[in-house]
Amino acid sequence: MKERARFAPSPTGPLHIGGVRTALFNYLIAKKSGGSFILRIEDTDSKRTVEGAEKHIIDSLEWLGLNFDEGPVKQSERKSLYKKSVSSLIEKGLAYYAFDTADELEKARKASGGNFKYNFTTRKSLANSFSLGEEETKRRVKAGRFVVRMTVPENKTINVVDQVRGGLSFNSEELEDKIILKSDGMPTYHLANVVDDNHMNITSVIRGEEWLSSLPSHVLLYEHFGWTPPKFYHLPLILKSSGAGKLSKRDAEEQGHPVFAVTWEGSMGFKEAGVSPEGLVNYLALLGWSNSSDREKYSLEELVKDFNDGGINKSGARFDYKKALWINHLHMKDFSAEKLLSLSDESSTRLKEKYTLEQSEEIIDLIKERLNTALDINKELKVFLGQPKEYDLAVIKKITREVVFDILNFCKLSKPLMSDPKALKEKLMGFASKNGISFGNIMKSLRLCLVGSLTGPDLFKIIKIIGPEETLNRIESLTNKI
Numbered sequence: 001m002k003e004r005a006r007f008a009p010s011p012t013g014p015l016h017i018g019g020v021r022t023a024l025f026n027y028l029i030a031k032k033s034g035g036s037f038i039l040r041i042e043d044t045d046s047k048r049t050v051e052g053a054e055k056h057i058i059d060s061l062e063w064l065g066l067n068f069d070e071g072p073v074k075q076s077e078r079k080s081l082y083k084k085s086v087s088s089l090i091e092k093g094l095a096y097y098a099f100d101t102a103d104e105l106e107k108a109r110k111a112s113g114g115n116f117k118y119n120f121t122t123r124k125s126l127a128n129s130f131s132l133g134e135e136e137t138k139r140r141v142k143a144g145r146f147v148v149r150m151t152v153p154e155n156k157t158i159n160v161v162d163q164v165r166g167g168l169s170f171n172s173e174e175l176e177d178k179i180i181l182k183s184d185g186m187p188t189y190h191l192a193n194v195v196d197d198n199h200m201n202i203t204s205v206i207r208g209e210e211w212l213s214s215l216p217s218h219v220l221l222y223e224h225f226g227w228t229p230p231k232f233y234h235l236p237l238i239l240k241s242s243g244a245g246k247l248s249k250r251d252a253e254e255q256g257h258p259v260f261a262v263t264w265e266g267s268m269g270f271k272e273a274g275v276s277p278e279g280l281v282n283y284l285a286l287l288g289w290s291n292s293s294d295r296e297k298y299s300l301e302e303l304v305k306d307f308n309d310g311g312i313n314k315s316g317a318r319f320d321y322k323k324a325l326w327i328n329h330l331h332m333k334d335f336s337a338e339k340l341l342s343l344s345d346e347s348s349t350r351l352k353e354k355y356t357l358e359q360s361e362e363i364i365d366l367i368k369e370r371l372n373t374a375l376d377i378n379k380e381l382k383v384f385l386g387q388p389k390e391y392d393l394a395v396i397k398k399i400t401r402e403v404v405f406d407i408l409n410f411c412k413l414s415k416p417l418m419s420d421p422k423a424l425k426e427k428l429m430g431f432a433s434k435n436g437i438s439f440g441n442i443m444k445s446l447r448l449c450l451v452g453s454l455t456g457p458d459l460f461k462i463i464k465i466i467g468p469e470e471t472l473n474r475i476e477s478l479t480n481k482i
Ligand code: GLU
Pocket: 007, 008, 009, 010, 042, 189, 193, 205, 206, 207, 208, 211
């Protein structure tokens, strides 16, 4: 069956990584079946709507390549549909008007000793169309200050199925007559969500587990309307790295990693931190879904092919930024030279000025294995763009002037070999043993001259690329500093 799955965020703030994962699982379940991925913006609560949030949601999905087939459908534009649905329930006694003021409700709450539930046990003693009679109800409805609540039947067992956890049973006693239409004429989440899922022919509802407790009310609403409910999947939380609780923006900041796909009000997103959309999508898929093998790298298309909803985990998954960077690394090392160069505009322009296209590609090949994020590209290209600007002082202390001069002399005589990394290395090894200097010591000194620290790719390949003149210049420069 072709699934129709919708991602239905409320634009009450930026799209958090938990929301991104929900969107991704919606996408995967829809696409796996050849169906549709739909975006619905649940913006019925105008007081909580945050400017720019809808754009942030759309920008994030776009950057990640999670292209929606329909939408965005905006609930705020569908008010009349909800009103009509509510009227049909009121006519059948499956929903009713309630007129209680905030003070009255507070009083009832206090009188109940903190156990108050607006339902069949209390309904009769409160101000609503069940307790007030037809005339009074009409008068108050005309006055316009009311909400509409759903009628929860007495002593009914409500059986629900969550595809992640299996069957669950609730007694209607546990439920409230939830408000479904607010005093401003707007539907609440519960009503709009059910009405829209039915009207949009949604076949699978995939959302965060915080909505599991609303499921019996939703299932009851489907029953009231006489509609068949879709399948439900409630995804476990993304936990902070310590495992203690839900990952928040603050935890992420403390751990020094992003929590949004793209930037929000000055906070860096994964995009700005140099993580690729391919890497983030891959990491998030593995966060909450177990594949049957230990395979780690997947493209979005491969995920669509391999994803199986039986592999969705029941318990929360800890966010692990190191693992996210590792997965990103697996993608970056398979990117083409052209793509990697496009990810670092400043250094790549300079690289192209200095080297031929072939050389630039050779350089990119050399640094590929060392990239975790796009920001690493600039760092790794530095060695090919000029002399080190600073030297690792701790290493300077460990090397000797004599050895650096020996290397300088060796290099002066070995210029013709510099375009042949293997031959140069062999000759340098011979030179080291003939002069009784440890090869390790020579390598350390040479690397410091050329790179400024003990990091970086294969030294002999660096020499081949920067050439004999630049190599000698860099060694000479260091002789002036030690
Ligand atoms: N608007 C809800 C949210 O932002 C959607 C929940 C659902 O998908 O049903 O979490």
